[in-house]
Amino acid sequence: xxxxxxxxxxxxxxxxxxxxxxxxxxxxxxxxxxxxxxxxxxxxxxxxxxxxxxxxxxxxxxxxxxxxxxxxxxxxxxxxxxxxxxxxxxxxxxxxxxxxxxxxxxxxxxxxxxxxxxxxxxxxxxxxxxxxxxxxxxxxxxxxxxxxxxxxxxxxxxxxxxxxxxxxxxxxxxxxxxxxxxxxxxxxxxxxxxxxxxxxxxxxxxxxxxxxxxxxxxxxxxxxxxxxxxxxxxxxxxxxxxxxxxxxxxxxxxxxxxxxxxxxxxxxxx
Amino acid sequence: xxxxxxxxxxxxxxxxxxxxxxxxxxxxxxxxxxxxxxxxxxxxxxxxxxxxxxxxxxxxxxxxxxxxxxxxxxxxxxxxxxxxxxxxxxxxxxxxxxxxxxxxxxxxxxxxxxxxxxxxxxxxxxxxxxxxxxxxxxxxxxxxxxxxxxxxxxxxxxxxxxxxxxxxxxxxxxxxxxxxxxxxxxxxxxxxxxxxxxxxx
Numbered sequence: 001x002x003x004x005x006x007x008x009x010x011x012x013x014x015x016x017x018x019x020x021x022x023x024x025x026x027x028x029x030x031x032x033x034x035x036x037x038x039x040x041x042x043x044x045x046x047x048x049x050x051x052x053x054x055x056x057x058x059x060x061x062x063x064x065x066x067x068x069x070x071x072x073x074x075x076x077x078x079x080x081x082x083x084x085x086x087x088x089x090x091x092x093x094x095x096x097x098x099x100x101x102x103x104x105x106x107x108x109x110x111x112x113x114x115x116x117x118x119x120x121x122x123x124x125x126x127x128x129x130x131x132x133x134x135x136x137x138x139x140x141x142x143x144x145x146x147x148x149x150x151x152x153x154x155x156x157x158x159x160x161x162x163x164x165x166x167x168x169x170x171x172x173x174x175x176x177x178x179x180x181x182x183x184x185x186x187x188x189x190x191x192x193x194x195x196x197x198x199x200x201x202x203x204x205x206x207x208x209x210x211x212x213x214x215x216x217x218x219x220x221x222x223x224x225x226x227x228x229x230x231x232x233x234x235x236x237x238x239x240x241x242x243x244x245x246x247x248x249x250x251x252x253x254x255x256x257x258x259x260x261x262x263x264x265x266x267x268x269x270x
Numbered sequence: 271x272x273x274x275x276x277x278x279x280x281x282x283x284x285x286x287x288x289x290x291x292x293x294x295x296x297x298x299x300x301x302x303x304x305x306x307x308x309x310x311x312x313x314x315x316x317x318x319x320x321x322x323x324x325x326x327x328x329x330x331x332x333x334x335x336x337x338x339x340x341x342x343x344x345x346x347x348x349x350x351x352x353x354x355x356x357x358x359x360x361x362x363x364x365x366x367x368x369x370x371x372x373x374x375x376x377x378x379x380x381x382x383x384x385x386x387x388x389x390x391x392x393x394x395x396x397x398x399x400x401x402x403x404x405x406x407x408x409x410x411x412x413x414x415x416x417x418x419x420x421x422x423x424x425x426x427x428x429x430x431x432x433x434x435x436x437x438x439x440x441x442x443x444x445x446x447x448x449x450x451x452x453x454x455x456x457x458x459x460x461x462x463x464x465x466x467x468x469x470x471x
Binding site for chain 2: 234
């Protein structure tokens with residue numbers, strides 16, 4: 001039982017991993033065309049809600065028993081500068097992914113910044129441990145293939161809660177699959193049979209990210225009357241904002257000056 | 271006279287344009303000052319240590335009522351279900367919604383640690399002004415906050431707050447819609463949940 005339990009979690013990028021990823025891309029492409037699918041609740045299409053809520057409950061259980069305690073321990077016992085260096089190092093390794101997506105979005109200025117950042121941080125920042133480029137005014141901006149698809153005008157498709165990884169959607173799952181191929185580290189790990197590298201990186205990145213959201217998430221959970229729906233909305237809006245690169249958000253239309261019975265908002269939610 | 275006509279037209283065009291530009295500026299300035307003032311007063315509430323929690327929450331509630339168009343926000347947060355609610359449900363909802371917002375955001379403001387609000391710019395969006403600001407923190411990137419300000423009978427009021435591209439109003443509406451939908455499309459289901467959540471702790 002033990003080995004079979006741990007192996008899927010390794011996300012081994014062997015043959016089956018690749019084929020799963022490829023079939024996910026196919027699935028996503030299929031379903032993206034149906035991205036007008038309407039969920040009734042709110043503005044996010046969520047036809048798989050019962051399954052998603054089930055996975056969400058599972059994730060919450062794993063988070064409570066394992067991830068959050070680990071993240072809390074990590075935060076409390078690792079000094080802030082060290083945690084920042086861990087994050088800087090991992091982000092620097094992701095530079096090729098960001099660069100590829102800068103280029104695919106034809107954002108050559110961003111591509112230039114990403115490239116400069118990589119060289120500055122790899123050298124002056126000692127293999128990426130320090131973000132010297134940001135100190136020089138070259139701020140990091142994250143890009144991934146999900147955002148690239150979004151910038152091409154492709155909608156999010158349906159909302160999907162992934163086991164352990166959490167909120168996502170068809171577009172972003174397809175994005176993750178494609179980003180896998182933009183990442184030289186994956187090829188290195190594959191070729192040298194060191195699949196532990198990619199697993200370790202995923203785990204550390206996850207724990208680091210979680211260690212920075214402990215209070216925020218706790219509080220959203222405490223003040224929500226439907227935590228699942230709140231996170232679904234937050235995730236979707238945040239991704240749209242990332243796709244716009246933080247440009248002026250298109251705020252929801254608030255034209256409802258009519259009388260009590262006049263419900264012009266209905267058109268917004270349908 | 272005929273010769274003068276183009277000049278007169280030009281004169282009116284220039285006057286009109288500069289007047290409307292002036293009105294635009296004044297509108298932008300008003301909205302920006304409104305947000306900056308509110309930020310200053312929120313800061314005063316936050317930095318006073320001597321207040322008890324109840325006093326702090328009371329101050330927050332009055333600031334909220336003064337700065338925000340809560341009835342409109344509440345109505346919008348209910349979305350299409352507003353129409354399905356009975357008058358009794360609507361009035362109970364209005365009260366519960368205010369309590370819910372106070373409870374939710376008073377807790378968040380309680381974690382104040384020296385942030386300051388800096389108004390950056392503003393722009394018109396139909397009849398609203400969108401004021402862009404930054405919450406400046408030590409050693410961390412600033413947080414971008416956009417405020418949608420609408421003129422009401424009692425002066426400017428905030429109708430939505432957008433934090434890093436995430437609309438609080440849209441989030442609230444999505445959440446409420448989900449709760450109502452899960453209780454069979456019945457607004458009563460939401461009222462029950464709001465009642466429970468505002469009475470606990």
